Amino acid sequence: MPNxxxxxxxxxxxxxxxxxxxxxxxxxxxxKMGTLNxxxxxxxxxxxxxxGENADAAIKIAVLEFSSGARWITPAPxxxxxxxxxxxxxxGLTDLGEACxxxxxxxxxxxxxxxxxxxxxxxIFLLSDGEPTDDYxxxxxxLKQNNWFRKAIKVAVAIGDDANRDVLGEFTGNKEAVLTVHxxxxxxxxxxxxxxxxxxxxxxxxxxxxxxxxxxxNKQDEMVQKLGAVQETDIDDGDLEW
Amino acid sequence: MVKDDxxxxxxxxxxxxxxxxxxxxxxNNTVCQDASASLNTKWYSAAVVCDGHGGEDYFRSDRxxxxxxxxxxSCVTDKAFVKRFDKIESESELPDxxxxxxxxxxxxxxxxxxxxxxxxxxxxxxMQGISDKSRNRYDLGENLQAIYGTTLIGFVCGxxxxxxxxxxxxxxxxxxxxxxxxxxxxxxxxxxxxxxxxLSDENAYEEFRYWYAQNLxxxxxxxxxxxxxxxxxxxxxxxxxxxxxxLILNNLAKSKTMQPLEELREYLPxxxxxxxxxxxxxxxxxDPNGL
Amino acid sequence: xxxxxxxxxxxxxRNGEEAxxxxxxxxxxxxAVYKVKIGIKEYALKWYHIxxxxxxxxxxxxxxxxxxxxxxxDAFLWPLHLTEQAGGSFGYVMELRPDNYKEFSEFLLARxxxxxxxxxxxxxxxxxxGFRELHRRGFSxxxxxxxxxxxxxxxxxxLICDNDNVAxxxxxxxxxxxxRYMAPEVVRNKKKPDVMxxxxxxxxxxxxxxxxxxxxxxxxxxxxxxxxxxxxxxxxGKDPIFIYDKDDDSNRPVRGVHPNxxxxxxxxxKFIREKFEFALSKDAMxxxxxxxxDNDWQIAFTELRSSIVTCPCGGETFLDLSGxxxxxxxxxxxxxxxxxxxxxxxxxxLFPEMKLYKCHTDRDSDDYKEIxxxxxxxxxxxxxxxxxNLSDTIWNVEYKDGTSKILSKGEVAVVTKIKQIQFPNGVGxxx
Numbered sequence: 001m002p003n004x005x006x007x008x009x010x011x012x013x014x015x016x017x018x019x020x021x022x023x024x025x026x027x028x029x030x031x032k033m034g035t036l037n038x039x040x041x042x043x044x045x046x047x048x049x050x051x052g053e054n055a056d057a058a059i060k061i062a063v064l065e066f067s068s069g070a071r072w073i074t075p076a077p078x079x080x081x082x083x084x085x086x087x088x089x090x091x092g093l094t095d096l097g098e099a100c101x102x103x104x105x106x107x108x109x110x111x112x113x114x115x116x117x118x119x120x121x122x123x124i125f126l127l128s129d130g131e132p133t134d135d136y137x138x139x140x141x142x143l144k145q146n147n148w149f150r151k152a153i154k155v156a157v158a159i160g161d162d163a164n165r166d167v168l169g170e171f172t173g174n175k176e177a178v179l180t181v182h183x184x185x186x187x188x189x190x191x192x193x194x195x196x197x198x199x200x201x202x203x204x205x206x207x208x209x210x211x212x213x214x215x216x217x218n219k220q221d222e223m224v225q226k227l228g229a230v231q232e233t234d235i236d237d238g239d240l241e242w
Numbered sequence: 243m244v245k246d247d248x249x250x251x252x253x254x255x256x257x258x259x260x261x262x263x264x265x266x267x268x269x270n271n272t273v274c275q276d277a278s279a280s281l282n283t284k285w286y287s288a289a290v291v292c293d294g295h296g297g298e299d300y301f302r303s304d305r306x307x308x309x310x311x312x313x314x315x316s317c318v319t320d321k322a323f324v325k326r327f328d329k330i331e332s333e334s335e336l337p338d339x340x341x342x343x344x345x346x347x348x349x350x351x352x353x354x355x356x357x358x359x360x361x362x363x364x365x366x367x368x369m370q371g372i373s374d375k376s377r378n379r380y381d382l383g384e385n386l387q388a389i390y391g392t393t394l395i396g397f398v399c400g401x402x403x404x405x406x407x408x409x410x411x412x413x414x415x416x417x418x419x420x421x422x423x424x425x426x427x428x429x430x431x432x433x434x435x436x437x438x439x440x441l442s443d444e445n446a447y448e449e450f451r452y453w454y455a456q457n458l459x460x461x462x463x464x465x466x467x468x469x470x471x472x473x474x475x476x477x478x479x480x481x482x483x484x485x486x487x488x489l490i491l492n493n494l495a496k497s498k499t500m501q502p503l504e505e506l507r508e509y510l511p512x513x514x515x516x517x518x519x520x521x522x523x524x525x526x527x528x529d530p531n532g533l
Numbered sequence: 534x535x536x537x538x539x540x541x542x543x544x545x546x547r548n549g550e551e552a553x554x555x556x557x558x559x560x561x562x563x564x565a566v567y568k569v570k571i572g573i574k575e576y577a578l579k580w581y582h583i584x585x586x587x588x589x590x591x592x593x594x595x596x597x598x599x600x601x602x603x604x605x606x607d608a609f610l611w612p613l614h615l616t617e618q619a620g621g622s623f624g625y626v627m628e629l630r631p632d633n634y635k636e637f638s639e640f641l642l643a644r645x646x647x648x649x650x651x652x653x654x655x656x657x658x659x660x661x662x663g664f665r666e667l668h669r670r671g672f673s674x675x676x677x678x679x680x681x682x683x684x685x686x687x688x689x690x691x692l693i694c695d696n697d698n699v700a701x702x703x704x705x706x707x708x709x710x711x712x713r714y715m716a717p718e719v720v721r722n723k724k725k726p727d728v729m730x731x732x733x734x735x736x737x738x739x740x741x742x743x744x745x746x747x748x749x750x751x752x753x754x755x756x757x758x759x760x761x762x763x764x765x766x767x768x769x770g771k772d773p774i775f776i777y778d779k780d781d782d783s784n785r786p787v788r789g790v791h792p793n794x795x796x797x798x799x800x801x802x803k804f805i806r807e808k809f810e811f812a813l814s815k816d817a818m819x820x821x822x823x824x825x826x827d828n829d830w831q832i833a834f835t836e837l838r839s840s841i842v843t844c845p846c847g848g849e850t851f852l853d854l855s856g857x858x859x860x861x862x863x864x865x866x867x868x869x870x871x872x873x874x875x876x877x878x879x880x881x882x883l884f885p886e887m888k889l890y891k892c893h894t895d896r897d898s899d900d901y902k903e904i905x906x907x908x909x910x911x912x913x914x915x916x917x918x919x920x921x922n923l924s925d926t927i928w929n930v931e932y933k934d935g936t937s938k939i940l941s942k943g944e945v946a947v948v949t950k951i952k953q954i955q956f957p958n959g960v961g962x963x964x
Contacts, residue, residue, distance in 0.1 A: 004493060004502060005509040009486055011516040012478035114479055121435055147434055218373070317758035326759045339759065346758035348789040387788070446789035448643070 013058040016120040016202040017077045017112065018047065018195065019152075021099055023128035023159075024065045028090035031184060032129060032159055039188035041085040043195045050199045051080040057120050059199050062112060066099035067092030077112050094128070096167065097136035100143040107148040121151040121219060123198035126171055127191075129159035140170060153202055153223045155194050157181060176224045197226050248498050249530050255287035255399045256530060258500075260507045261523040264472055265515040272296070275392075276470055276521040277307040279315055285328045286404075289525030290314040290396035293412055293470035295440065296521075298371035299388070305358060306351075306390030310441055313350040314396045317343055330403050336454045340405055344450045347394070347407075351441055355390050364389070391442040395427075395468045399527045404463060405454035409446060410438040412470040413480075415487055416463045419532075423484040426453040426461070438471075464532040465491055468525035476517025490526070495533040536580065536620055538567055544578065544624070545617040546571075552578055552616070552626060561680075563697075568629065578616070579697070580624035593618070595700055596625055605670050608663035610683075610694045625697070634683035634692050637738075641679055641745055648687045650841050650849040655689025657742050658834040658901060663693050664735055665827035668728050672699045675726040677734035678714040679741070713747060713769060714738070717818050720770030732824045736812045739830065743801065745793035748813055751776035751784035775813035777806070800861050802840055802851050808833050828899075832878065835892060835901050839881040842867070852882045871948055875961040883948045883963075885910045885918055894924065896959040908948060919945035929955040 020040065024033065044061075051059035060077035064070060065088055073086065103124070106112040113119060143149050156168035158180045169175040179194075181187045201222050257280035267274060275294030281287065292310040294303025317323065326339060364386070369377065379385050393410025406414050406426070411433040416424050428451045432439055439449040455461040467487045477483040493502035503526070510522050538544070542554040552569035559566050564581040586592045596612055604611035614626040639645040647653040660682065667674060674696075681695040716733035718724040740748040754760070754768050774784040776794060786794040798806065808825065816822045825833075840852045848862025858867045871883045876896045881887060889906035891898045905924040911917040921943065922928050928940040931953040938946055946954075954961040 003505050003509050003512070005489070005505060006512065008489060009509075009513070010478075010482055011476050011513060012482065013516070014475055014518060119435065151435055320758045322757060322761050322764075323759040326761070342755070342760050343758045345755040345787070345790045349752065349755045349787050352788050441789070444789060444795075445792045448792075 014120060015060050015077075016057045016199065017060045017062055017122040018199055018202070019103070019122055019124045020061070020063045021103065021124060021126045022063065022065045022088060023094055023096075023126075023130065024067045024088050024090050024092070025094040025130060025133075026067070026091050027094075027130050027162065028159075030090075032187075033088060033090040035184035035187050036127060036159075036191070037085070037087045039191040040195075041087075042188070043192045044080070044083060044085055046192065046196055047199055048080045048083075050196065054199075057202075059202075062106070064099060064102055066095050066102075069095055070098040070102040072102065072106070093133040094130050095134040095136075096128070096132035096171075097134040097139040100136060100139035100171075103149070104139070104143045104146050107143075107146050107152075113148055120202055121153060122148060123153040123202045123223075124149070124155070125191075125194055125198065126154070126156040126168065127159060128156070128168065129163050131162070131164050132167055136167070144173075153198050153219050155179070155198065155223060155227065157187070157190050157194070159187060174220065174224060176228065177220070179227060194227075198223060201226075248500065251287070251530065252282060252284040253286050253399070254401050254529055254531075255282075255527050257282055257287035257289045257399075257525070257527040258503055259289050259291065259523070259525040260510060261291075262507075262510040262514065262521070264519055264521040265511070266519040267296075267521060273304050274521050275304045275307055276472065276523040277304075277311045277392075278468075278523040278525055279311045280525060280527075281315060281319065283319075283324070285324055286318075286398050286400040287527045288315075288318055288396065288398040289466070289468055289527050290394065291412060291468045291470050291523035291525045292395075292441075293393045293410065293472070293521065293523065295388075295391045295393075295438070299373055299376040300391045301368050301372070302358075302389045303391050306355070306442070307392040309351055309354040309358075309390065310347075310392045310394045313347045313354065314394065316350060317346050318396070318398055320346075327398070327400060327403065333403070333454060333456050336403065336405055340407060340452050340454065344407055344452070345447055347396075348441065348446050348450075352387065355387050355442075358390070359386060385442070385444070387442040388440070389442075391440040393438055393470065394441055395470075395525075397466050397468060397525070397527060399463060399466060399529075402458070403454070404466075405452060406466070406468075407450060407452045409441055409443075409450045412468070413474045413483065415467040415469075415484060416461075417465040417467075417487070417491060418461055418463055420460055421464075423487065425480070427451050428453070463527070463529070465526065465528035468523075470521065470523040472514060472518050472520035472522035473524060475520060476513050491528070491533060494528065494530075498530075536583070536622060537565075538580065544569065544580075545619070546626065547615045547617060550614070552576070554578075564624065569626065571626070575629055576613070576626050577629045578624055578626050580616075581622050583621050592697075593623065596697060598701075599672075599696065599699055600625070602670065605666035605672070606663055608659055608691050608693055609667075609696055610692050611696055627694075630683055630692055630694070633685050633687070634690075635686060636680065637682050637684060637742075638679045640684065640686070641741060643745070645686050647689070650851075651838065652685075652687060652689040653743060654834060654838045654841060656684050656691055657689075657739050658831065658838060659689060659691040660693070660738060660742070661735065661827055661830045661834055662901065663691060664731065665831055667699065668731070668827055671701050673701075673726065673728045674699055674731050674734075677731060677738060679738070682738075713749075715769070717770050717773050718820060720766065729824065732827070733818070735827070735830070736809070736824070739834075740809060740813075744797045746776070746786060746791045748775055748777075748809070749773045749784070751786045751791065751794075753784040755787055755790055773818050774815070775810065775818075777810060778814065779810050781815075800851065802837065802853060805833060805837050831899065831901065835890070836879060838901075839879065839887065842882065842884045843886060852884065854880050854882055871951065871963050873951075873954070873961045874964045876959050880964075883908050883918065883920060883951075889920075889923075891924070893961070894926075894928075894956040894959050909945070918948040920948055920951065921945045926957045931955070 059080045061080055061083045062077040063073040154172040156172050156178045158165050158168055165178050168178045179190055181190050201219050259278040259280040261276045261278045263274035275296040278291040280289040290311055292307035294307035296303055393412055395408045395412050395414050397406040408427045414427050416426050430439055474483050514522050538554045540554055540556055544552045550571055552571050555568040555570055557567050563585050564579050567578045569576055569578045600612050610627050612625040612627055616624045635645045676698045683692045714734045714737050716730035719726055719730050774781055776784050776786050812825050817824050841849055842852050844850050844860040846863035850860040852858050854872050857869050873881045873883055875893045879893050885908050887908045888904050891900040891903040891905050894905045906922050909919055909921055922940040930938045930940055930946045932950045933952045940946055951963050
């Protein structure tokens with residue numbers, strides 16, 4: 001006999017949101033942006049697969065691009081199943097502070113984390129190739145007070161030698177969570193690896209409870225451990241062409 | 243079901259409870275960490291739900307949640323407590339009564355844990371999967387109570403007075419006389435994502451929150467819903483959770499029997515599967531004549 | 534019945550002056566407190582609700598007496614002026630309480646914390662001394678509880694308020710006191726509040742200042758989910774048991790419920806714990822042995838203050854004067870420093886930043902506030918410590934090697950060399 005609640009109740013799966021925070025400044029123009037666009041587009045189907053197969057959580061994607069100012073490409077986090085990557089253009093400055101501000105605004109129960117009942121810590125993936133051009137420190141400090149940000153898995157990829165790895169380290173809170181790539185292949189590989197790994201770790205259900213054991217710290221540690229194993233090995237200075 | 247039975251109550255309320263093992267635990271062959279109970283007496287109806295933390299570091303939390311349920315029940319059925327609760331003249335007497343109740347619950351729970359530890363010391367086998375951080379503390383004998391860690395939400399509805407107590411996550415929703423759905427017990431911001439305060443905490447008494455109805459015309463419940471986070475994690479936001487509870491009340495009002503609750507019991511495993519995947523405990527106290 | 538004053542109302546005082554109401558500050562069971570202006574200065578004025586005073590004539594006369602006698606010490610917010618009687622009631626004027634003072638009950642609810650151990654111990658010292666002065670002038674407080682005094686969390690300065698219930702020894706104004714602070718014999722209705730019962734209340738206040746939790750509330754008291762009147766009478770009157778009673782552990786603090794007692798009790802030096810064990814022993818509570826006097830407590834807390842030092846790790850800890858100590862913050866070992874035994878009554882560790890007070894150097898003084906000397910580190914060689922004379926008197930220091938040094942104000946003697954110090958009216962010996 002059919003149950004009166006079956007179908008009448010709007011049940012939601014727990015969600016994990018994967019944030020792509022992308023530097024779309026002028027210096028990214030050309031093959032860097034081209035590679036990034038292609039790499040992310042390729043990795044989306046893999047993320048969809050993980051989301052579909054994952055009993056623990058559904059994966060959502062949100063994209064924030066920053067150059068002169070910051071803009072959300074996704075007005076709200078989208079189900080991986082429904083998400084398609086729109087190619088980004090590169091132009092302008094590198095307003096990392098604006099990006100932090102935008103992130104801080106949306107990392108809240110009232111905004112992007114409204115499905116909070118049952119959410120997992122988000123994963124934040126920052127991709128940048130240069131120096132911030134705005135006064136990013138105050139906004140980054142504020143962002144660091146945000147509970148969601150603190151619990152998030154944070155990884156940054158420094159694209160090329162001009163990227164300021166120290167600043168990226170400040171963002172992730174951990175120098176080992178900053179990876180450097182010099183070639184398009186390495187960039188593509190890193191995007192795939194981080195997205196897939198973050199989705200897997202982030203959406204896994206583990207222990208609960210206080211009593212001194214902070215679960216989110218373990219997830220960030222786990223991510224860092226896995227990253228350590230996949231550092232780029234083939235840096236060939238002479239071969240750099242961007 | 244005989245229709246007349248539905249409207250008969252001893253105290254003006256009926257209370258029921260269900261617990262079911264979560265989909266992920268069924269898959270891993272883990273035992274259910276939740277526990278719950280309900281009481282119907284001539285002075286009040288009460289319900290309590292407890293969620294053991296689970297996970298490798300809290301490997302006896304299934305026992306802990308049962309002990310918490312027992313502690314709550316033994317306290318609210320204590321003769322002196324019942325007598326006092328029944329004789330309350332004004333709401334201003336409730337804070338002292340509730341504070342003492344909370345202290346006693348914590349005491350009884352800690353005593354039960356101590357007895358269990360003495361009767362059944364922890365084995366190396368049990369310590370197998372725990373994290374290094376926890377191992378360091380447990381090896382020193384520190385905070386062993388965390389192994390039994392659990393949350394607790396308990397509510398008591400009497401003829402003219404009612405109150406709820408809570409430590410940890412999970413939600414208590416009250417449908418009041420004005421047909422509003424509210425969560426009156428203050429929320430603790432330290433309960434964030436899957437971090438929660440616990441009955442095993444060293445300052446558990448400070449961390450407990452409570453609420454009691456003051457403006458009886460407005461605040462007094464028609465129904466109270468208690469749920470561990472296995473339920474609220476299956477809904478995208480409070481509104482959807484409240485909708486679910488409203489659905490249950492509407493079904494009860496329409497059918498005028500307990501059948502909707504029977505079906506709810508059968509539905510809970512599905513809810514876990516489609517939603518949180520977590521253990522679910524549900525408690526309901528409602529006034530059949532007020533629906 | 535209450536009378537509500539509006540801003541701008543004028544209240545006539547007995548001395549002919551007028552108090553103009555500025556605003557209402559608060560209200561309690563007995564009356565309401567207003568901010569008023571007399572001339573150009575602002576004060577506080579308490580006005581009683583009608584019907585709360587059992588014997589108005591007696592009460593009014595008592596207030597008059599208290600005002601005339603003046604405040605026992607600067608730790609009291611003492612009544613200054615009486616108002617004329619009006620509308621069946623009256624009030625009195627006192628100084629305004631400065632903002633930095635917080636109500637003791639805020640400390641107990643952990644909404645306010647002491648800035649340091651020294652501040653907590655200072656507060657204990659100040660309250661004890663306040664009551665000593667009060668009792669010496671022949672008064673008893675009668676209603677000591679966590680609502681009547683205010684403390685500056687930074688330094689432990691204290692302001693004792695609600696002094697309207699203060700009455701001469703032997704007289705009773707009919708106020709019973711607050712439960713949990715009342716002496717067992719008062720709870721049992723065997724006695725009315727007086728100096729002896731004040732001492733019990735003082736002991737409870739002192740215990741709570743240091744340990745926050747109530748000294749009579751442990752396991753036993755939380756066993757039952759409901760404290761009936763019968764149980765209250767038993768736990769606070771007929772059969773009270775100290776949570777750390779030396780021989781009876783049936784009322785020990787409970788994990789999860791009394792975390793402060795559990796945490797802080799073991800940190801304090803043995804001698805102060807023994808003092809509480811004595812003051813709250815069954816015999817003392819039942820009146821079979823005499824409770825410690827105010828002076829006993831004052832000496833004990835002066836001693837306690839002299840055992841607080843700052844560990845190199847930056848945290849405060851207690852020194853055990855009989856041997857080495859472990860810092861309660863970082864666990865580092867602090868070797869036993871030289872100890873100066875004074876007048877056979879006090880022991881002071883000669884450790885950097887330690888102060889000597891007048892009560893230490895002068896056998897006839899019990900002034901625990903005036904600084905007479907301090908221990909300092911040599912600026913160029915910090916491992917060498919010196920004792921500097923900060924008083925206006927001359928000290929005669931005898932060194933271990935037989936030599937001696939005359940120390941006038943500002944001069945320093947090397948600590949490790951000291952054998953004995955002759956003060957004008959006292960002696961200190963290094964033990």
